Amino acid sequence: MGIAALASPVTALTLVVRIGSVGVAISSLESLVRRADLGPGGLLDGTAQLTRARWLLPFAFLAPPATAVAVTGARLVAALAVVADGGNLAVARAGVIVIAVTTLLLRFRTVLGIHASGTMVMVTFTAAALGEGAGTRRALEYALVFIAAQACLSYVVAGASKLGTRSWRAGQAVTLISSTLMWGNGNRALMLRAHPRLAFALCWATMLGECAVPLALVTPLPVAVALLACAGVFHVVTAMEMGLNSFVWAFWSTYPAIIFCWYALHGAAA
Amino acid sequence: MLSWLVGALLAAWFLLTVLRSVPRWRLAFLRRDAARLIPDWALFARPRTEDMVLLRRDLLRDGTLTRWQEVTVAGPRRWYNFAWNPELGPRRAFLSLASVISATAKRDRRAHRQPAGGQGTATALAAMTSVPYLTVLRYLSEQSHAAVVATQFMIVAIGDQAITGRYAPAEPGAIEFVSEMHNVRAPGGRR
Numbered sequence: 529m530g531i532a533a534l535a536s537p538v539t540a541l542t543l544v545v546r547i548g549s550v551g552v553a554i555s556s557l558e559s560l561v562r563r564a565d566l567g568p569g570g571l572l573d574g575t576a577q578l579t580r581a582r583w584l585l586p587f588a589f590l591a592p593p594a595t596a597v598a599v600t601g602a603r604l605v606a607a608l609a610v611v612a613d614g615g616n617l618a619v620a621r622a623g624v625i626v627i628a629v630t631t632l633l634l635r636f637r638t639v640l641g642i643h644a645s646g647t648m649v650m651v652t653f654t655a656a657a658l659g660e661g662a663g664t665r666r667a668l669e670y671a672l673v674f675i676a677a678q679a680c681l682s683y684v685v686a687g688a689s690k691l692g693t694r695s696w697r698a699g700q701a702v703t704l705i706s707s708t709l710m711w712g713n714g715n716r717a718l719m720l721r722a723h724p725r726l727a728f729a730l731c732w733a734t735m736l737g738e739c740a741v742p743l744a745l746v747t748p749l750p751v752a753v754a755l756l757a758c759a760g761v762f763h764v765v766t767a768m769e770m771g772l773n774s775f776v777w778a779f780w781s782t783y784p785a786i787i788f789c790w791y792a793l794h795g796a797a798a
Numbered sequence: 799m800l801s802w803l804v805g806a807l808l809a810a811w812f813l814l815t816v817l818r819s820v821p822r823w824r825l826a827f828l829r830r831d832a833a834r835l836i837p838d839w840a841l842f843a844r845p846r847t848e849d850m851v852l853l854r855r856d857l858l859r860d861g862t863l864t865r866w867q868e869v870t871v872a873g874p875r876r877w878y879n880f881a882w883n884p885e886l887g888p889r890r891a892f893l894s895l896a897s898v899i900s901a902t903a904k905r906d907r908r909a910h911r912q913p914a915g916g917q918g919t920a921t922a923l924a925a926m927t928s929v930p931y932l933t934v935l936r937y938l939s940e941q942s943h944a945a946v947v948a949t950q951f952m953i954v955a956i957g958d959q960a961i962t963g964r965y966a967p968a969e970p971g972a973i974e975f976v977s978e979m980h981n982v983r984a985p986g987g988r989r
Binding site: 554557558559561562565567568569570571572573575576577579580581583584632635636638639640641642643644647648650651655658659661662664666667670671673674677678681682683684685686689690692693695696701704705706707708709710711712713714717718764767768771772773774 | 800801803804805807808809811812815816819821832833834835837838839840841842843844845846847848849871874875879880881882883884885886887888889890891892893894895929932933934936937940941957958959960961964
């Protein structure tokens with residue numbers, strides 16, 4: 529399949545949900561191997577969390593750990609089905625709707641432990657479910673435009689908000705983050721302290737690189753692909769350095785939607 | 799018609815996300831959006847540069863008050879975490895809980911102009927009745943062994959832990975919050 533195939537909304541959305549489903553399968557499995565966290569002895573227990581807003585009270589049925597395990601299990605099965613047979617439109621539609629609904633239910637139960645990658649999964653699969661549920665070409669196109677717009681917005685807001693923070697502008701943020709057990713690595717932190725110019729360059733490369741991703745929509749296709757490749761490598765690096773494994777699949781999954789929008793803006797014959 | 803409905807719904811969602819990204823409206827969205835349905839894309843904009851550590855001490859049936867001990871929320875980072883990281887969820891959950899409890903307590907201390915700690919005072923009340931406080935308390939209560947009658951927890955911020963190693967009582971870090979002493983649920987639900 530050449531990149532030009534992504535000019536078709538069906539092909540592009542199929543690729544979006546198949547890449548995204550790999551991440552959904554991994555995160556669902558991660559939850560299931562640590563299912564004690566979902567119960568009263570875990571931090572992801574739903575009992576207190578479901579009282580955080582009045583409108584969530586009807587979802588109290590999600591509190592028991594067995595329910596959370598069942599919902600997560602259904603999410604895993606749906607993700608595996610989409611990865612294995614996402615080219616089959618009936619499988620993709622059913623799988624995507626199940627993933628979207630279970631993702632929202634788990635989010636209602638608790639938002640603890642859910643990072644921005646989980647938010648991107650919610651955005652991607654809810655849009656895909658609405659598009660595939662409606663079943664028209666136009667609805668698929670709206671879903672893809674929405675996913676691409678959210679992805680571009682996410683990079684710009686992430687980059688611009690860092691530009692507004694002194695520790696990022698001064699080139700200290702990466703070193704400070706590396707010094708924490710949560711996100712960092714002792715050897716890397718010491719290395720960055722010894723090479724402050726490198727730390728400064730990494731901070732600015734992160735900020736400017738994030739702000740540059742939406743340019744993929746307006747630059748020539750090879751430049752757009754190179755920009756997305758750089759963004760993709762950035763997520764691999766943060767997975768290796770910070771353990772943010774789920775970001776890789778969640779954000780990679782949006783790239784076919786961005787390429788689809790590129791073709792929509794420039795014409796499929798470009 | 800259905801297509802236009804999908805388009806309108808997604809356009810509204812995107813518009814709300816743009817509004818959510820304006821710093822002055824951030825708190826307003828945070829208060830109203832309990833399920834975080836409107837994305838916050840300001841990732842690591844103001845990164846926490848210290849680790850939050852959970853400590854507990856227990857009152858035992860024989861009257862002994864134990865020393866403060868670290869509660870290990872999840873195991874250490876592993877080389878394969880770039881692909882498989884099941885412990886990130888609980889680690890991140892505790893970071894969120896600790897940040898909210900600490901921020902609530904700080905806000906209250908500022909409002910009441912009282913020193914850190916604030917046990918048994920009005921300053922601790924807002925934090926104690928919050929969902930994050932109750933979530934941590936329930937977590938510790940359920941993890942208590944049979945000899946524990948009551949427990950108290952403390953949240954400590956420690957910098958440079960990746961370099962200096964895990965929490966050590968000799969270098970306790972900065973106290974962010976200290977809870978009240980609470981009775982815990984006995985095994986089988988008895989108190």
